[in-house]
Amino acid sequence: MDGILQKDRLLVLGGETADGGFITEAKVAVGKAHGMSVFWTTWSAPVMEVHGKKLPFRYHRAFANLDAVVAWVRANPEAIVSNAAKVDGIIAANNCSKAVNNLMAQTLHSWLINTWWLDRDGRDWFSVWEGNCHFHSTVDVEFTQSPFYLAVWPELLAIELDFWPEFIKSGEKLLGAAGKGTAFLSHDVGSSIFANGQAYHHEMEVEETTNYLILAAAYWRRTGDDTLLRKHLPVLKQFTAFLRACDTTGTGVPDRGVSNTIDDASPAVQFGSEQVYLAVKTLAALVAAVSVYKHLDEQEEASACDRQASQIRARVAERGWNGDHFNTLLVKGGKLINPWTGKELDMPEIPGWDSPHIYTANALAILDMIGMDSGLDQTLLKKDLQTSTERCLREFGCVHTDFTNAMLEMTQTMEGLAGASSNPGWISMNMLRDMAAFYRGVDLRALTDRYWEWQTTTNAREPKVFF
Numbered sequence: 001m002d003g004i005l006q007k008d009r010l011l012v013l014g015g016e017t018a019d020g021g022f023i024t025e026a027k028v029a030v031g032k033a034h035g036m037s038v039f040w041t042t043w044s045a046p047v048m049e050v051h052g053k054k055l056p057f058r059y060h061r062a063f064a065n066l067d068a069v070v071a072w073v074r075a076n077p078e079a080i081v082s083n084a085a086k087v088d089g090i091i092a093a094n095n096c097s098k099a100v101n102n103l104m105a106q107t108l109h110s111w112l113i114n115t116w117w118l119d120r121d122g123r124d125w126f127s128v129w130e131g132n133c134h135f136h137s138t139v140d141v142e143f144t145q146s147p148f149y150l151a152v153w154p155e156l157l158a159i160e161l162d163f164w165p166e167f168i169k170s171g172e173k174l175l176g177a178a179g180k181g182t183a184f185l186s187h188d189v190g191s192s193i194f195a196n197g198q199a200y201h202h203e204m205e206v207e208e209t210t211n212y213l214i215l216a217a218a219y220w221r222r223t224g225d226d227t228l229l230r231k232h233l234p235v236l237k238q239f240t241a242f243l244r245a246c247d248t249t250g251t252g253v254p255d256r257g258v259s260n261t262i263d264d265a266s267p268a269v270q271f272g273s274e275q276v277y278l279a280v281k282t283l284a285a286l287v288a289a290v291s292v293y294k295h296l297d298e299q300e301e302a303s304a305c306d307r308q309a310s311q312i313r314a315r316v317a318e319r320g321w322n323g324d325h326f327n328t329l330l331v332k333g334g335k336l337i338n339p340w341t342g343k344e345l346d347m348p349e350i351p352g353w354d355s356p357h358i359y360t361a362n363a364l365a366i367l368d369m370i371g372m373d374s375g376l377d378q379t380l381l382k383k384d385l386q387t388s389t390e391r392c393l394r395e396f397g398c399v400h401t402d403f404t405n406a407m408l409e410m411t412q413t414m415e416g417l418a419g420a421s422s423n424p425g426w427i428s429m430n431m432l433r434d435m436a437a438f439y440r441g442v443d444l445r446a447l448t449d450r451y452w453e454w455q456t457t458t459n460a461r462e463p464k465v466f467f
Contacts, residue, residue: 007066008042013077037077041069048118050125050195051166055118097445099452106455110466111145126159127195131466135188136195139164139208140261143366144428146215147435150222150369157219161228164189164212165235167197171242174205174257182242183235184209184257202339205257206246206278209239210285214366217288220295221370229292237298240289240305243282252311253279253330259339262359265400265425266328266352269359271339274330276320277359283312283374284363291372313375321380325356325387328401352403356388358429359400361436368439382440385433389444396454397424397447398433427451427466 010017015024015036024036043066046054063069091108092101114129116136128145130138137160142149149157167186171179184205191199213236220226229236246254251274258278259271269277286309293302319330333348361381364374392398424430430451434444458464 005045005047006042007044008040009066009070011039011041011070011073013037013039013074039073039077041066041073043069048116048193048195050118050120052196055120055125058117058119058124060119097448099448100445102452103448103455107466111148113465124159125163126156127189130188134191135199136190137164138188138200138261139185139211140187140204141428143211143215144432146218146366147369147432150218150366154219154223157215158223158225158228161212161216161219162231165232168235168238169203171238171245174203175245178245178248179242181238182245183238184242185212185239187261202259203257204260206243206254206282207258207260209242210278210281210363213239213285213292214281214288214363217292217372218366218370220292221372226295229296233296233298236289236292237301240286240301243285244304244308247308247311250311251315251330252282252308253315254282259337262400262425265357266355266403267336267338267345268328268350268352268355268403269357269401271336272329272350272353273334273336274315274319275359276316276326276328276330277357277362279312279316279320279330280360280374280376281363283309283316283376284367284372286312287367287372287374309375316376322354324383325391326360326380326384327354328357328403329353352401355401355403356384356391357401358388358392358398358425358433360384360388361440362429362432365432365435365439368436378440382442385437385440385442389433389437389442389447392425393447394424395450396457397427397430397450399423400425400429424451424454427454 012022013036014034015022015038022036022038024034026034043063044057046056048055063072091104094101110131111128114131116127116129118125127137128142129136130141142157142160146157164185167189168183169186171182171184173179174184175182184203185208186198187200187204187208188198189195190197216229216232216236220229243254246256249255253274255273258273258275260275260278262269262277269275286305289305290302290309293299293305315330316326320326329350332353333350334346336345336347336350337343338345361384364381367374389398391402392400430447434447437444455466
């Protein structure tokens with residue numbers, strides 16, 4: 001990687017530099033304040049590469065060089081602080097607990113330092129690093145963050161929705177001839193300072209494709225802007241056709257392309273066939289697609305999605321419920337493909353297939369935000385939220401599943417699989433589950449104290465930021 005050319009300068013207002021520090025002369029007087037402000041200003045040449053071309057930062061439109069940045073700071077010394085106080089005042093004007101506000105402050109800042117906002121020949125290009133692994137605009141991660149975009153800044157989500165279709169792949173890559181004319185979405189668009197294509201080890205074909213369909217509908221419903229739907233209608237049709245093609249058993253539930261991003265849980269959760277998680281997420285995507293296709297007067301496409309959605313509802317109702325929770329899988333045994341090794345496993349009983357897990361309602365919070373109903377039994381969903389939370393709860397939040405078979409022999413040979421973790425399976429997924437629970441009358445706000453304790457515990461040892 002070439003060195004990054006960055007120029008910076010310290011600007012002192014109300015004082016001066018001296019011996020590597022800053023000094024000011026102050027007269028002591030009752031009732032009078034005297035201060036000195038020191039600003040670090042910086043400007044960077046293009047460093048981020050998109051499709052092989054380095055793009056300048058978005059701020060280059062306003063600031064051609066470092067001198068322009070310094071001049072603006074001289075003229076507007078209080079602007080950034082004043083705006084920060086304004087935003088903070090809006091978000092902090094609530095009656096939530098201290099832990100909630102701590103988490104909101106921490107997550108907003110840790111998100112902000114991972115954002116990239118570039119100028120793409122006059123168009124905005126916005127992406128977010130996936131924390132310390134530095135993948136760009138990881139679709140499932142942005143899905144988890146989407147309530148923030150939808151509630152506060154939907155224009156940022158629109159930028160991603162507009163460029164994600166540039167990173168689609170033919171369904172034939174997974175399905176052969178059966179995937180002709182279909183497409184699925186990449187997991188990410190690159191990593192580090194490159195957005196030239198997916199950098200992650202393997203595909204999550206169904207998961208990321210359903211994420212896009214849900215987010216596209218959610219953006220339209222929250223803003224009233226259907227421009228992206230019309231622009232990318234051919235891609236939307238390829239996506240829904242792909243979801244149909246991934247069902248090879250006639251149940252409506254995809255059984256191909258089912259590897260997902262839950263990579264520190266049991267095999268059943270991570271890449272089991274006929275997952276409840278992906279069944280419900282596919283259902284949510286189809287419900288969203290039906291609404292979109294009807295809006296765009298694509299009745300044939302709407303009918304095809306509606307038929308598959310009905311099949312999934314029936315399958316989940318028939319095979320999913322297990323007394324007080326939804327199973328992890330809709331089938332007890334069968335063939336699994338480990339995405340890390342490519343090896344196929346044929347198991348009469350998949351370990352953890354009938355365990356409670358926190359992912360049943362993962363997709364539903366976004367549908368709730370836009371007033372769409374999945375058509376699943378709300379009473380069962382509410383009970384599942386209660387049971388899975390109780391069974392998966394640990395000291396700092398919920399793990400992915402309560403399956404804890406420490407003797408599972410295959411974990412010794414499964415690359416990328418951490419087995420049954422004793423720590424929470426991502427706080428962000430806990431939060432999305434909590435949102436879905438709120439919509440169903442299950443109040444999990446007390447868990448926020450545990451989430452904040454997890455942040456303070458991890459960051460007390462090393463700089464994890466949001467972990």
